[in-house]
Amino acid sequence: MAILERIHLAIIREVERQGSLTAAAAQLNLTQSALSHAIAKLEDQIGVKIWRREGRSLQPTQPGAFLLAAANRLLPQFAHAEERLRQFAKGERGTLRIGMECHPCYQWLLKIVAPYLDNWPKVEVDVRQKFQFGGIGALFGYEIDMLVTPDPLHKPGLRFTPVFDYEQVLVVGPEHPLCGADFVLPHELAEETLITYPVPADRLDIYTQFLTPAGISPRQHKPIETTDIMLLMVAHGRGVAALPRWLVEENAAKFNVSPVRLGRDGVAKQIFLGLREADADIDYMRAFIELASTRRVEATPRPT
Template sequence: MLERQHLAILFEVDRLGSVTAAARQLNLTQSALSHAIRKLEERCGAALWEKDGRQLRLTQAGEYLLKLSKRILPQMERAEQVLADIRAGQRGALVIGMECHPCHQWLMRVMQPYLAAWPDVDIDLKTAFHTGGVADLLSHDIDILITPDPYETRHIHFTPVFAYELVLAVPEHHPLAKTDFARPQDLLSETLITYPIEPERLDIFTQFLLPHHCYPYRHRTVETTEMMLQLVAAGRGISAIPDWLLRGNSEELNIRTVRIGQSGIHKNIHLGIRTGEDSTDYIAGFLKTSKETKVLKVR
């Protein structure tokens, strides 16, 4: 019978690069580790490793079980943590994954009422993913995915919770500040400042510039919204940014907003949840709080 220890051995040997180090990590003797694998091979009727000189190389069966261990072990560890939290009197644990830079400011507005309403739920936030936000949601590394670009699957459902418009932020005296909307050609001579995301994933490129075969004179990236707005205010470039992020900043920084194209680029922040888990009370509570948290837009 396949046991958790077998998967843990394969996982640690792969991670640490040697049987000796894996045995030490798992608090086993090297002989006990080898015995466990040998018994599994006898039950499976297939070798998991074969010698390649002085090295051990996984067989096809070993490769299959290694992939299985990488998928199952994190889920088991998460389940144990949730059960431990419940034993300690907590309702559960909620791991939120976020794959959009400006969503952080929106999430902080949601967290205050949610934490107050659910004091017995432990919360963690992840912004770095092993293989992408959707993959981490499917593998149970996170419970909710915050994204402006949903990718619906049979096992994941996305709910829009906050609508906004992507606009251009330009300095007060910029020629575009006097226009009703920007055209793709208007950016040919501009420095465009964005978050550090590939152009093929940025709406300003995919929905506005590239369909018209236009590209800005220069494209530079910055990590934070605050730095982005300071650069725009100083005349170092223009930026594509959610309109609500400029509330309280545009007048103070002498920044103006311009619609992107005559119709604008309209977006939603979505919450992705594994199918069926919206009935879990504290997850349903996060959805409800997210929808009720209003963020005023720039005038």
């Protein structure tokens, strides 16, 4: 009845990675012959070829590509399940895999995770930042168990809890004309170089909530990966950036940068923790959210 097994998926994935049966076999601690037999049997039973044998190289056929996608989706879940079971065996509670969709939140997260690890010595924490299908997809696809994101999604199956409010502000260097200003209006950025994290513009609040509504684009847009470099660039007059006020204030002395309110009323933001509804009752998950919620005060900037 059942013909497709875990080993088949493992072979298909490994052959793709290594480029040849022989190399894949070595990786899987098997002989080339074993793989050949295994695949031959599978191809025979379902009546479909997995690869096109073009001379020496193996090109996945359509069914092969389909299986490859399935393998890349399913095998990590097997691996994680086994890992989790081993943790159960050792008396550990599990691994909380946290996904981040909010670059500057990393520093905030560290402040939550530190006491959490003390309170829950038997829980491991793992933080991930790259997801093929976005944070929501990673949550649904069991790549992660919790998501830190500024944009929640109240849908059946997921639950989001706001954990802190903050104000998004413009950061400028000491020589910048806006340094010390009460606030900045969109058109004042029309000739600026805007430094942001490397994500699409429609995921950046300074566009969606500030520039785009006013129909303004900055003169130049520079993507930078790390917050430190970003602040360094701003401090040395290479452009301006938009970051949470608390982050700017924490780094004000170190980098010599100043916050400026975005617009008269400021741009208010919230960070949410999301998890699968099915996990909502797990004690160590609840505890994390609770801890994150109570630390909210420390991270809150002055009210707008």
